[in-house]
Amino acid sequence: MKNDTNDVQGIIWDLDNTLYRFTDDFICSCNEAAAKAAQKLGITLSYEDTLKLAERSEAEHGYSMHGYVADHGLSYASLHFPFHDNIDEKVIAPIDGMRAALECAVCPQAIVTNASRGWAERVLKYCGLDDLFPADHIVPMEDVGFKAKALTDEGFKKAADIIKVPHNKIIMADDLDRNLILPHKLGMKTVYMHHGDTMKDLPAYIDNQFTNPIELVEKYFKF
Numbered sequence: 001m002k003n004d005t006n007d008v009q010g011i012i013w014d015l016d017n018t019l020y021r022f023t024d025d026f027i028c029s030c031n032e033a034a035a036k037a038a039q040k041l042g043i044t045l046s047y048e049d050t051l052k053l054a055e056r057s058e059a060e061h062g063y064s065m066h067g068y069v070a071d072h073g074l075s076y077a078s079l080h081f082p083f084h085d086n087i088d089e090k091v092i093a094p095i096d097g098m099r100a101a102l103e104c105a106v107c108p109q110a111i112v113t114n115a116s117r118g119w120a121e122r123v124l125k126y127c128g129l130d131d132l133f134p135a136d137h138i139v140p141m142e143d144v145g146f147k148a149k150a151l152t153d154e155g156f157k158k159a160a161d162i163i164k165v166p167h168n169k170i171i172m173a174d175d176l177d178r179n180l181i182l183p184h185k186l187g188m189k190t191v192y193m194h195h196g197d198t199m200k201d202l203p204a205y206i207d208n209q210f211t212n213p214i215e216l217v218e219k220y221f222k223f
Contacts, residue, residue, distance in 0.1 A: 008107065008170070008221075010110075010169060010171070011105060011108075011109045012156060012172045013111050014112065014149075016113065016114070017193075017195070019098065019123075019127065019129065021095060023093050026092050026093075030083075032086070033086035033087045034057075034065045034068070035047060035050040035053075036086045037082035038054075038079065054067070080141065080142065081118070081142075085118065089119075089122045090126065094128070095214065098213065101213060101218075103132070104221055107221075108137075109137065110137040112159050115140060116141065120133075120138050143155070150178045150181070150182070152182070153183070156172065160188075167186045170188045171188065172189070173191040173216060177192055190208075193209075193211075194209050
């Protein structure tokens with residue numbers, strides 16, 4: 001681990017597969033939600049073929065709607081809300097002990113997510129974390145012009161302003177390494193959530209890696 005320090009005054013969290021875990025049922029729900037959203041927007045495929053394209057897109061790109069955007073001319077912005085509205089939050093896997101850990105991270109915290117605000121609020125409520133992240137501490141994708149975290153630093157800057165902490169005193173934690181490049185450039189400390197699949201050699205833009213957020217809190221706040 002690099003740049004190890006306890007000089008942390010704020011945390012920005014990713015949401016999906018960071019503050020909770022994906023399950024196989026969750027992936028299925030995402031594919032079905034993507035197919036329903038594409039059908040609603042008039043994609044020229046049968047539902048069966050629409051669902052198959054979502055499954056293939058998720059398997060090949062980690063993103064159920066890739067084929068709709070790349071090959072069928074649908075815009076992500078038009079898919080964003082109907083997709084998230086149709087996912088079943090009850091098939092996610094909350095992490096035991098998460099609430100206690102977040103309460104022990106005695107610093108301001110925010111969430112930056114590629115998901116919608118509605119989805120974030122539903123997930124946080126289901127996981128019993130909603131009162132720890134009020135609406136004004138969530139930066140969803142629609143608040144940054146539907147631009148993904150890997151492509152814009154706008155959400156990270158917004159979150160830093162919300163928690164009122166200098167960039168070099170903030171940890172940004174995410175389960176996708178590509179989402180940590182821009183926070184690193186902003187001067188934030190970056191943490192990769194590997195969920196058991198550790199990186200042997202951390203790239204220069206990642207400072208630490210942990211199995212889950214509880215380990216992060218244990219490291220930096222002596223939980």
